[in-house]
Amino acid sequence: MKWEGNRQSSNVEDRRSAGGGAPMLGGRNIGIGTIVVALIGGWVLGINPLTILGVLSGGGGAPVVQQNTPAQGVPANDTMGQFVSTVLADTEDVWGQIFQQGGASYQEPKLVLFRGAVGTACGTGQSAMGPFYCPGDHKVYIDLSFYDQLKNQLGAPGDFAQAYVIAHEVGHHVQNLLGISGQVDQMRGRVSKVQYNQLSVKLELQADCLAGVWAHHAQNQRQILEQGDVQEAMNAAAKIGDDALQKAQTGQVVPDSFTHGSSAQRQRWFKTGLQTGTIKSCDTFSATNL
Structure with missing residues (x-):
């Protein structure tokens, strides 16, 4: 992936030197890393993954965020931090243009780098959860050690596989801005567990598609893709399938x-998102065949 020398985002908060916040109440925690939690609870301990998702969502209380130290910028000698900042900037450019063409204004998310645990408006984030998006504060959270797990444990190496992870979480932010994730969350408790799982699948697949939409436009505008990049993302998508x-x-x-x-x-x-480059093509909720 060609990323060196490209613009870096000012929306990255480096909290890797900060302690984690206290347990909190808040909104729903949506993320690619919830797979890890579902694995531990649902497929190892025999707990229904939906129950775990409900716990991660927290209650209905007002969110309280506690950080021990101010967020810092990414150090200039931190290659991985610089990479993440560059990918985030690229998503800002793409989604800013798409929203503008649709007559709307794109609200850029923040991306928080942390280690171990971190306080969010959705509850306490843990490294074991992997990267996740919190709609309560419009922030993407990632412990960069996840990329080692992606490569060494899941067998999905490559910088574009890493970029896909970020783009997927930003896709959840786009869903939040469009009101899609809120509509799905409102169905919690109104439908059966199996039905809600199906809605969750559609939400996640749509975020995958939106990640592809980003890649489509980034390639057309800045030619970021190198040989093998698409295969890296496709391999990552395969490795993290349920x-x-x-x-x-x-x-x-x-x-x-x-x-x-x-x-x-x-x-x-x-x-689908990569080939079409349109949000319309990502309507997983109306699709007859996922």
Whole structure:
């Protein structure tokens, strides 16, 4: 991926030297890393993944965020931090233009780098959760050690695989701005667990598609892709599919417990966004075949 020398975002908060905040109440915590939590609770301990998602969402109390030290900028000698900042800037450019063309203004999210644990408006974020987006404060959170896990444990190396992770979480931010994630969250408790899992899958697949939309426009405008980049993202999408993760952990696949979609579905929707470059093509909720 060609990223060196490109613009870096000013919306990165480096809290890696800060302590984690206290437990909090707040909105729903949506993220690619919730797969890890669902794995531990749902497929290892036998707890329904939806129950875990509910716990991660917190209650209805007012969110309280506690940080021990002020956020810092990314150090100039931090290559991975600089990479993340550059990818975030690229998503800002793409989504800013798309929203402007639609007659709207894009509200840029913040991206928080942390280690171990961090306070958010959605509750206490943990490294074990992987990267996640909190709609309560419009921030993406990531412990960069996740990229080591992505490469070494999940078998998905490559800088564009890493960029896909960020673009997916920014996709959740776009869903939040469009009111989509809020509509899904309102269905919690109104439908069965299986039905809500299906809604969660559609939400996650749409975020994959939106990540593809970003890649489409970034390539057209700045030619960021190098040979093998798309394959890196497709491989990452396959490695974090619910079926692949379940089979690796338990040897069994339980479709009714899916919360993010199968490997094939995640690949398909990322590719759809990449090929079309339109939000309209990412309507997973109206699709007859995911």
